[in-house]
Amino acid sequence: MGSQWIFLGGEFVKKEDAVVSVFDHGFLYGDGVFEGIRVYSGNVFRLDAHLKRLFESAQSIMLKIPYTQEEMTQLIVDTIRKNELDSAYIRVVVSRGKGNLGLDPSSCPMPNVIIIAEQLALYPKEFYEQGIKIASVPSRRNRPDVLSPQVKSLNYLNNILVKLEANQAGVQEALMLNDQGYVTEGSADNIFIVKNGVIYTPPVYLGALEGITRNAIIDVARAKGYEVKESPFTRHDVYVADEVFLTGTAVEVIAVIAVDGREISGGKPGNVTNDLLEEFRKIVTTDGVACYPESASHAIV
Ligand code: PMP
DSSP, X not given: OOOOEEEEXXXXXXXXXXXXXXXXXXXXXXXEEEEEEEEETTEEETHHHHHHHHHHHHHHTTOOOSSOHHHHHHHHHHHHHHTTOSSEEEEEEEEOOBOOSSSOGGGOOSOEEEEEEEEXXXXXXXXXXXXXXXXXXXXXXXXXTTSOTTSOBSOOHHHHHHHHHHHHHTOSEEEXXXXXXXXXXXXXXXXXXXXXXEEEEOOGGGTOOOOHHHHHHHHHHHHTTOEEEEOOOOHHHHHTOSEEEEXXXXXXXXXXXXXXXXXXXXXXXXXXXXXXXXXXXHHTTTSEEESOTTOTTOOOO
C-alpha cells in the first residue's frame, strides 16, 4: 500500500501533511465531536447510526457540520476507497475550527472536518479467549445534566481519568459509576450483565453513551430469543452476575472475568457472551454501507 490519505480541509492530503492549526478550538478546548467507525470486508458497519449520532452530538453543541449526512456518507466511503482498505477503523472528527485564543466559538467561522481511515489493529486473540479484568474507579461519570455522555465530544477527560485509574488498579478497563452509584459504562465501551438467562444493560439516561455496538447486541440478542432489559443496576449486581461483558466499536464484545477482584463466570468467558459475539460477527459484513458495491469479490486484502 502507498501513502495514507487523510480527508482534511475539503481535500485528501498525505498523512505527513495532515496537520491542524494550534488555533483550532478542537485542540485548544476539546471543542468538537467525533465518531469511531469500523469497516468489515468493505462494509461500513451501521454507518447511518454513527452519522446520526455525530450530527446529534454536533447539534447539541451548536456546531454546524458543513456537509449533509449523505455527503458525509460519500466522503467516508471515498476515504476508504482512496486508501484501498477492506477492513478498517475510521475516525471522523469535526472540530470547531480555527479561532482566536478566547473560548467563544463565535471566533471560529469554519468547522474542520477530518476523516482518517486506518488498517485495523486487531486486539490479540487471547483477549477474546481469556476475557479481561475491570475495576470500579473513584471518578464518576459526567452527570447528563452537566455534560451529557450522549455528546461524543472531543472532551474525553472524564474517560481518560477513569482509564488512568484503571491502569493504576492494574486492570484493563474501568467500571464507571454515576453520582448515585449506579453502573454506567466503561471508559470507551458499554457494559452488560447476564443473570438467570436475562441480559441487562444500564439505560443511557443514567450516564452512558448510546453505543452503536450496544444497540446491535440488543438487536441480535432479541432476535436470538434472549430477554434484554435496559434497567439500572449497582456494583453488587455486577459482582453476582453469571456473566459480564463489554461492547464497543474497537472491542466488539469482550468478556469480563473479574470485577474488583470478584471472579465472574468461573474466570472464563461465558456461553451467552460467546454466543452474542458469534451472532454479532454474522451481521457486521452486511449491516451498513457497502464501499465496493460494484464488485462482489473485490481483491483488496
Ligand atoms: N462508551 C463510550 C464512552 C465510548 O467512547 C464508546 C466508544 N465509542 C462506547 C461506549 C461504545 O460505543 P460504540 O459501540 O458506538 O463504539
